[in-house]
Amino acid sequence: MANPLDDPATTAKYPAMPSPKTLNLANLEALGAARLAALLLELAQGDALAKRRLRMELASASGGGEDVAQQVHKRLVAIGKAKAFVDWHKIKPLAHDIDMQRRAIVDHVAPTDPARAFELMARLIALARPVYERCDDSNGAIAAIFDSALADLAPLATTARLPVGTLVDRVFEGVCDNGYGQHDGLIALMAPALGDAGLGQLKARFEALGKTPPVRPPDKERRVIGYGSGGPMYADELDARSHARTVHSALTDIADALGDVDSFIAQHPADARRNPAIAAEIAERLLAAGRGDEAMLAIEAAAATRHKGGYWPDWDRVRIAVLEALGRNEAAQDGRWDLFAAALDENYLRAYLKRLPDFDDIEAEARAMAHVRAFPSFHHALHFLVAWPNVEAAAAMVLARAAEIDGNHYEVLTPAADALEQRHPLAATLLLRAMIDFALEKARHKRYPHAARHLLSCESLARRIDDFGAHPDHSSYLATLKTHHGRKSGFWQA
Numbered sequence: 001m002a003n004p005l006d007d008p009a010t011t012a013k014y015p016a017m018p019s020p021k022t023l024n025l026a027n028l029e030a031l032g033a034a035r036l037a038a039l040l041l042e043l044a045q046g047d048a049l050a051k052r053r054l055r056m057e058l059a060s061a062s063g064g065g066e067d068v069a070q071q072v073h074k075r076l077v078a079i080g081k082a083k084a085f086v087d088w089h090k091i092k093p094l095a096h097d098i099d100m101q102r103r104a105i106v107d108h109v110a111p112t113d114p115a116r117a118f119e120l121m122a123r124l125i126a127l128a129r130p131v132y133e134r135c136d137d138s139n140g141a142i143a144a145i146f147d148s149a150l151a152d153l154a155p156l157a158t159t160a161r162l163p164v165g166t167l168v169d170r171v172f173e174g175v176c177d178n179g180y181g182q183h184d185g186l187i188a189l190m191a192p193a194l195g196d197a198g199l200g201q202l203k204a205r206f207e208a209l210g211k212t213p214p215v216r217p218p219d220k221e222r223r224v225i226g227y228g229s230g231g232p233m234y235a236d237e238l239d240a241r242s243h244a245r246t247v248h249s250a251l252t253d254i255a256d257a258l259g260d261v262d263s264f265i266a267q268h269p270a271d272a273r274r275n276p277a278i279a280a281e282i283a284e285r286l287l288a289a290g291r292g293d294e295a296m297l298a299i300e301a302a303a304a305t306r307h308k309g310g311y312w313p314d315w316d317r318v319r320i321a322v323l324e325a326l327g328r329n330e331a332a333q334d335g336r337w338d339l340f341a342a343a344l345d346e347n348y349l350r351a352y353l354k355r356l357p358d359f360d361d362i363e364a365e366a367r368a369m370a371h372v373r374a375f376p377s378f379h380h381a382l383h384f385l386v387a388w389p390n391v392e393a394a395a396a397m398v399l400a401r402a403a404e405i406d407g408n409h410y411e412v413l414t415p416a417a418d419a420l421e422q423r424h425p426l427a428a429t430l431l432l433r434a435m436i437d438f439a440l441e442k443a444r445h446k447r448y449p450h451a452a453r454h455l456l457s458c459e460s461l462a463r464r465i466d467d468f469g470a471h472p473d474h475s476s477y478l479a480t481l482k483t484h485h486g487r488k489s490g491f492w493q494a
Helices: 008-013 025-029 033-044 048-063 065-081 088-109 114-125 128-132 141-160 164-176 186-210 235-258 261-266 276-288 292-300 303-307 313-325 329-343 346-354 360-373 378-387 391-400 410-420 425-441 445-462 474-485
Strands: 224-228 231-234
Touching (some): 065 128, 088 114, 114 141, 114 164, 128 141, 141 186, 164 186, 235 261, 276 292, 313 329, 378 391, 378 410, 391 410, 410 445, 425 474
């Protein structure tokens, strides 16, 4: 007799109960407070982080946010004063420690004293300089925590309702102390809390700072920090450039926060506006402000530089957006086609086709595929056709241009072979053979296992190929490999 519990309907209605041994909240609660407390004390022995976390919870339970704030403050001071270097493989405990302080500020201090929480979070972010100076954060663990802390700062500022002057001071200090990028985006994040009045004060502070650049020391006191093609590089020159970048970045961020396009433009000298990237930034803001004619003038100011060459994706994108906003749809379409045709950018082709009338897009896509198949770079074209996807066109191109296949481009050929093997086994085989030949002819030992796997795939595909055309069949190809590479045991034994 069938067991009713084997019926799927019964199983869905009465799901299996978790084992009492499963590590979950309910089972742990069942152990009781006394037993859990004993286990926590046992587990915390020799674990400094666990002990700090437990003390934090005890402080919160007994003294509330103020006690936690004192503990966090003490710990942040200790971390800031530490001098021992931390290697990359020991970075995780330090990251956990800093993040534990961050979560304590948010969870225990902020609910009752957001102003104190704001000050503590600002102090935590200020640890970036001393921490980075003594650790290897190549995996980004520390940076991620400072990013989270910066994101926490804005809502704390809003909730705390700090005096505008105090907030301006904190933001000014943070932007000026940004040697490790720990305060990147601070002005935009704090703009809602600052309001127009605070942003105006902050603008005045940075304008004043811009008028007081670092003083160049006497020649005999200048410190050389390196040498370049132009001669020695001095520390004061580096300081002056850093000072100018800080002021420029801050004033452009403030202009954006205020929605003041003219102030943003004013931060860029006339010659800089001929840079396509800067022209795009200006034009995009003018367009968003409804000033399309001015946006076109701004974008065209850099046209001469753009036409000299280089990679200026934002200029191209914004120019088309401006053309379309001004109702110059035909010119915008021409721009999309030109950008697709020059670099096989599928996004521009899709945008081009989307704006065509019904049925016209079919003819245009066929024209585009013909252009791709004749594109000078075989591998660029193959990647495009596989990604589009148009495996029929990809197969036809492989067969027509087989001599151009470079087996070194495995990152393109492997996915292309996978895409073609179902319906176009010969084209897939030619791609696989190219990778096999390259690995063997160049003696790329690390690729032998992949090449051996490709050879097995060729053997399987050969059963579905009725006509190899001008290419040798699998038996002939295998014989040639054995003749020329028979001694490469690393391949044959892979």
